[in-house]
Amino acid sequence: MGFFERIGNGFSIGFFSIFYPFKHPRLYVYTLIQAIIMGMTLAFVGMTTITQRLLLTSPNNLFLLGVYVVGYTLGSIVFVGLVRTAVGGYQGKSYGFFQAMELTGKQWFYIFLFTLLNILVNQLPMPTLALVYIPLIFLFSIVSCFFIPVVVFEPTGFFNIIGRSLRYFGRGIIEVIVSLIVAFILMGLLFGTFAFSLISLVGIEQIQLAARGSITWLSLFMPVMWLIVIFGIILWIFGTGLATITPTMYDYLTHDRKNPLN
Secondary structure, three states: OOHHHHHHHHHHHHHHHHHHHHOOOHHHHHHHHHHHHHHHHHHHHHHHHHHHOOOOOOHHHHHHHHHHHHHHHHHHHHHHHHHHHHHHHHOOOOOOHHHHOOOOHHHHHHHHHHHHHHHHHHOOOOOOOHHHHHHHHHHHHHHHHHHHHHHHHOOOOHHHHHHHHHHHHHHOHHHHHHHHHHHHHHHHHHHHHHHHHHHHHHOHHHHHHHHHOOOOHHHHHHHHHHHHHHHHHHHHHHHHHHHOHHHHHHHHHHOOOOOOOO
């Protein structure tokens, strides 16, 4: 397969993934539940760590670490449902909500272990361990692209899963990068449109007053709450499409790299 053909496939995967959930509305349920779980976890842990000024991995903060690991793991389990439902749709299969998230004991453990390792890596002290930190973050970012699909469909052992995830990324690196560029351009246009609309309706002078504390942010945004709600719904829709890139890419790499738009 030629270089430009792979770029074209990357564009196709990006656009196809963004709009694929319209054909399978159940995918929106998974991302909504995942957003609620992760949002509540991050809000609780974030506010507590800020007020206590503690690292998440501090010995005195094991409870918060446990909450974060459990919340992140549960969010990943919900993402399993999205991956299985999307890939099943490509293969003509249909899964029930709980059936789609069904995992064996080993798969639970793999996701839990990967979550724990990911958190520990992100909590390494950057100044003293920069040479270790940067490669580890890069490695985990690469592995994360295909870790859940491989756990679901190829659960052959933790380190084998990591190795397979890396190989899939290497095989589809051009398509992955191009599809993500497409997705983030669309998301950038969405955020840009929202920001422009918000500033136009509220006024830059009012925003400056809120920044100086002359008026509250709540009173500033209350009249345009309808716009914020609409933006949140559109963001949820596009976010679901963005999440669908992972199963779409996995199906593409495991089925002779067929362009999804063909």
